[in-house]
Amino acid sequence: MTRGLLLGGTSEASQLACALAACGQDAVFSYAGRTAAPVEQPLETRVGGFGGVDGLRAYLRKERITHVVDATHPFAATMSRNAFAACEMSGVDLIRFERPAWVPGRGDNWQSFALIEDIPAALPDRSANVFLAIGKQQIGVIATRPEHRYLLRFVDRPTGPLPLKHSHVVVARGPFDAQQDLDLLKEHQITHVVAKNSGGTGARAKLDAARLLGLPVLMVSRPNLPGKQVADDVAAVLGWLGHKADLGV
Numbered sequence: 001m002t003r004g005l006l007l008g009g010t011s012e013a014s015q016l017a018c019a020l021a022a023c024g025q026d027a028v029f030s031y032a033g034r035t036a037a038p039v040e041q042p043l044e045t046r047v048g049g050f051g052g053v054d055g056l057r058a059y060l061r062k063e064r065i066t067h068v069v070d071a072t073h074p075f076a077a078t079m080s081r082n083a084f085a086a087c088e089m090s091g092v093d094l095i096r097f098e099r100p101a102w103v104p105g106r107g108d109n110w111q112s113f114a115l116i117e118d119i120p121a122a123l124p125d126r127s128a129n130v131f132l133a134i135g136k137q138q139i140g141v142i143a144t145r146p147e148h149r150y151l152l153r154f155v156d157r158p159t160g161p162l163p164l165k166h167s168h169v170v171v172a173r174g175p176f177d178a179q180q181d182l183d184l185l186k187e188h189q190i191t192h193v194v195a196k197n198s199g200g201t202g203a204r205a206k207l208d209a210a211r212l213l214g215l216p217v218l219m220v221s222r223p224n225l226p227g228k229q230v231a232d233d234v235a236a237v238l239g240w241l242g243h244k245a246d247l248g249v
Contacts, residue, residue, distance in 0.1 A: 001026065002025070002026065002066045002067050002241060002242065003026045003027065003028075003063065003064055003065055003066050003067070004020065004025055004026065004027035004028070004065065004066070004067045004068070004069060004241065005027065005028050005030060005059075005060070005063070005065045005067070005068045005069070006020065006027055006028065006029045006030065006043065006068075006069045006071060007030050007068065007069065007070045007071060007072050007079065007083060008029050008030060008031060008041070008071050008072070009031060009032055009034075009035075009038075009071075009072050009073055009076070010071055010072065010073055010099070010200070011174075011175070011200065011202045012071055012097060012099050012200065012234075013029070013071035013072075013097070014039055014041065015234055016069065016071055016097060016234050016237055017029050017041045017042055017043050018042055019234045019237075019238060020043060020238075020241075021042035021043055023238065023241075023243045025241060025243070027043050027044070028043065028044045028045070028046055028063065028065075029041040029043040029044065029045045029046070030045075030046050030047075031045065031046070031047045031048075032047075032048070032049065032072070032076070032079065033047045033048045033049070034136075035155050035156060037156070050082070050086075052082060053082045053085045053086045053089070056082055056083065056086035057086045057089055057090050060086060060087070060090050060092050061090065065092055066092060066093065067092065067093045067094075067095075067240075067241060068083055068087050068092055068093070068094045068095075069094075069095055069096075069097050069237055070083050070084075070094060070095070070096045070097065071096075071097040073198065074098060074099070074101075074196075074197070074198055074199060074222050074223075075135075075196050075198065075220075075222065075223065077223040077225060080096065080225045080226075081225065081226060084225070084226040084227050085226075093229075094227060094229060095229045095230070095231055095237060095240050096225065096227055096229065096230045096231070097230075097231050097232075097237050098199075098230050098231070098232060099198075099199040099200040099232060100199050100200075100232055101197050101199045101222060102197050102198075102199055102204065102207060102219075105211075107211045108207070108210075108211050108217065109210075109211075109214065109215065109216045109217060110216075110217045110218075110219050111216065111217070111218050111219065112219050112220075112221055113218060113219065113220050113221065114220075114221055115220065116134060116138050116141050116196070116220050117141055118220075119141070119142065119194055119218055119220065120141065120142055120144045120145045122218055123145050123148060123192065123218075124191075124192070127147050127148060127149070128148045128149070128191045128192050129148070129149045129151070129188060129189050129190050129191045129192070130148050130149070130150050130151070130190070130191070130192045130193070130194055131150075131151045131153075131184075131185060131188070131190045131192070131193045131194065131206065132150045132151065132152050132194050133152075133153065133193065133194060133195045133196075133203070133206055134194060134195065134196050134220070135154075135196070136154060136158070139152070139162060139163065139164065140163045142164065142194075143163040143164055146164070146165040146166070148166065149166040149167070149168075150164050150166065150167045150168070151167075151168050151170065151184075151188045151190060152167060152168070152169050152170070153169070153170045153171075153172055153184075154169060154170075154171055155171070155172075155173050156171065157169065157171050168188065170184070174202045174203055174205075175201060175202035175203070175205070176202070176203070176205040176206070177205050178205045178208040178209055178212070180205060181205040181206045181208070181209035182208075182209040182212055182213070184209070185206070185209050185210070185213060185215070186213070190213075190215065191215065192215060192216055192217075192218065193206060193207070193210045193215055193216070193217045193218070194217075194218045194220075195207070195217060195218070195219055195220070196219075196220045196222075197219055197220060197221055197222050199222075
C-alpha cells in the first residue's frame with residue numbers, strides 16, 4: 001500500500017490533492033506555513049518545516065511514506081533539494097510536479113536573469129515605477145535601489161515594515177486575469193515589471209498586461225533542481241502512483 005507526501009503550496013498542488021482524494025490515495029498534504037490562511041485541502045494536512053534533510057528523513061520513516069510528490073513553487077529550491085536528498089537517502093520514490101515555464105511570445109519585451117541579485121543593477125538610472133512580483137522572501141535584495149517606487153502584491157498583509165523606501169502593497173489572492181492586471185499597472189503607472197519565471201496560469205496575467213502596455217519585463221530564470229523524474233500534469237503524477245490516468249482529473 002502506498003502512502004504519499006505531497007509538498008504543496010501551488011495551485012497545481014491543490015488540483016493534485018483533489019485528484020488524489022478522488023482516487024482514495026493515502027496521502028499527506030504539507031504546507032511550508034508561509035501563508036496565514038492556506039487553502040483547505042481534501043487530504044490530511046500538516047503545516048510547517050521539517051527541519052532540513054534529517055528532519056524530513058525522520059518524518060518519512062515515522063509516517064511510512066513510500067512516495068513523495070514535490071509540488072512546491074519552482075523557486076522553493078531549498079525545499080526541493082532537501083526533498084531530493086532525503087528521498088535518495090531513504091529509498092523513497094520522488095517525482096517533481098512542475099508547471100511549464102513561461103516563454104516570451106510575439107510582442108513581449110523580456111530580459112532574462114539568472115539570479116534575483118542581478119536585478120538591481122538592471123533597473124534604470126532614472127526613477128521608475130516597478131511592479132515587483134517576486135514574493136516576500138527576497139525583496140530586501142532590491143533595497144539597494146531606493147530611488148524607485150515599488151508595487152507589491154501579497155496574499156497576506158506584511159506584519160512589519162518593508163525594506164523599501166517607496167512601496168505600495170496590494171493584498172490579493174490569485175488567479176488574476178489580464179484585465180485586472182492591466183488596470184493595476186495603469187493605476188500605478190508602472191514602467192517596469194520584475195518577475196520570477198513561476199510558470200502556470202494563475203500569475204501569468206501580469207505578463208499579458210505588460211505586453212499590452214509595451215512594458216519591459218525583467219525575468220528571473222528558474223533555479224536548476226536535482227532529479228530526472230518530472231511531471232507537468234495531474235494525470236502523469238497519478239499514473240506514476242499507479243492510478244489510472246483519467247481518474248480524478
